[in-house]
Amino acid sequence: MRQIALDTETTGLSFAAGDRVIEIGCVELIDRQLTGNEFHCYLQPDRAVNPEALKVHGITDAFLVGKPRFADIAEEFLNYIGDAELIIHNAPFDSGFLNHELRKWRAQTPLLHERGSVIDTLDMARKRHPGQRNNLDALCKRYDVNNSRRDVHGALLDAEILAALYLAMTGGQVTLHLGNQSLTPNTSNAPAATRHLSSDRPPLPVIHADAVSCAAHDARLAAIAAASGDQCLWLRDDA
Structure with missing residues (x-):
C-alpha cells in the first residue's frame, strides 16, 4: 500500500x-x-x-x-x-x-x-x-x-x-x-510516532460478559445464521 x-x-x-x-x-x-x-x-x-x-x-x-x-x-x-x-x-x-x-x-x-x-x-x-x-x-x-x-x-x-x-x-x-x-521518540533527527507502555504499568483488567450480554450475542449470531442460510462463521466448530 x-x-x-x-x-x-x-x-x-x-x-x-x-x-x-x-x-x-x-x-x-x-x-x-x-x-x-x-x-x-x-x-x-x-x-x-x-x-x-x-x-x-x-x-x-x-x-x-x-x-x-x-x-x-x-x-x-x-x-x-x-x-x-x-x-x-x-x-x-x-x-x-x-x-x-x-x-x-x-x-x-x-x-x-x-x-x-x-x-x-x-x-x-x-x-x-x-x-x-x-x-x-x-x-x-x-x-x-x-x-x-x-x-x-x-x-x-x-x-x-x-x-x-x-x-x-x-x-x-x-x-x-x-x-x-x-x-525513536524525542530524538533531534526526525519526528517519530511512539506510544509508551511503562514497565510498571498494572495489567489490564479482564471484564467478562454478563448473562444479558451473552444472550444478546447468541441472538445476534442466530439472526446472522438465519439471514445467511446457516453460513455464520462464528457458529462453525472450526471457527
Missing part, C-alpha cells in the same frame, strides 16, 4: 482571492514504512506573500525569487504522487490550493481526489477528540510525536510529522523506519 503524507505552504488563506502555493512537501510510505522517497520544492507565486502568512512559515518574497513556477514542476509532482492515497491535515485547504494550481496549469487535468483517495487527519482527529485542539502541535503532544524542530511551519517537515501522527493515530506501528535508520 502506497501512501503520501503531503503538506503545502501558501501566500495566504484563499486561492479564490489569488493566493498561491509556495512550497510543497511530500513523504512516501509503503506498507506503513517511510521509504525516504520525498518530493519537495519551493515555488515562485508571482505575487507577494501575505504578512500574516509570513509569520507562520517565514518564507519571504526575496527567497522565492528565481524559484520554479508550479507549471515547471507539475508533471514531476503528479508522477510522484501517482494514484497513491494522500494523507493531508485539513485536506480541503491543501487540496483546494493544489487543485486550483492544477486547473490553472491544465484546465482538464484530474483533481487530486480524482487520482486517488484522500485521508483528512484533521477530520479524523476531530472525530476522536471532539472539543479539543487538533492542530499538528496539539496532536504531537497528545500522541508523543517529536516536533522539536518545528520553529515555523515548513511543508516537508510538516509532512514528516504528519506521517508520524497518522501512524500513531491509526495504531499498529511504534517506530518509524527510514532506510536502515530507526527513528
Whole structure:
C-alpha cells in the first residue's frame, strides 16, 4: 500500500482571492514504512506573500525569487504522487490550493481526489477528540510525536510529522523506519510516532460478559445464521 503524507505552504488563506502555493512537501510510505522517497520544492507565486502568512512559515518574497513556477514542476509532482492515497491535515485547504494550481496549469487535468483517495487527519482527529485542539502541535503532544524542530511551519517537515501522527493515530506501528535508520521518540533527527507502555504499568483488567450480554450475542449470531442460510462463521466448530 502506497501512501503520501503531503503538506503545502501558501501566500495566504484563499486561492479564490489569488493566493498561491509556495512550497510543497511530500513523504512516501509503503506498507506503513517511510521509504525516504520525498518530493519537495519551493515555488515562485508571482505575487507577494501575505504578512500574516509570513509569520507562520517565514518564507519571504526575496527567497522565492528565481524559484520554479508550479507549471515547471507539475508533471514531476503528479508522477510522484501517482494514484497513491494522500494523507493531508485539513485536506480541503491543501487540496483546494493544489487543485486550483492544477486547473490553472491544465484546465482538464484530474483533481487530486480524482487520482486517488484522500485521508483528512484533521477530520479524523476531530472525530476522536471532539472539543479539543487538533492542530499538528496539539496532536504531537497528545500522541508523543517529536516536533522539536518545528520553529515555523515548513511543508516537508510538516509532512514528516504528519506521517508520524497518522501512524500513531491509526495504531499498529511504534517506530518509524527510514532506510536502515530507526527513528525513536524525542530524538533531534526526525519526528517519530511512539506510544509508551511503562514497565510498571498494572495489567489490564479482564471484564467478562454478563448473562444479558451473552444472550444478546447468541441472538445476534442466530439472526446472522438465519439471514445467511446457516453460513455464520462464528457458529462453525472450526471457527
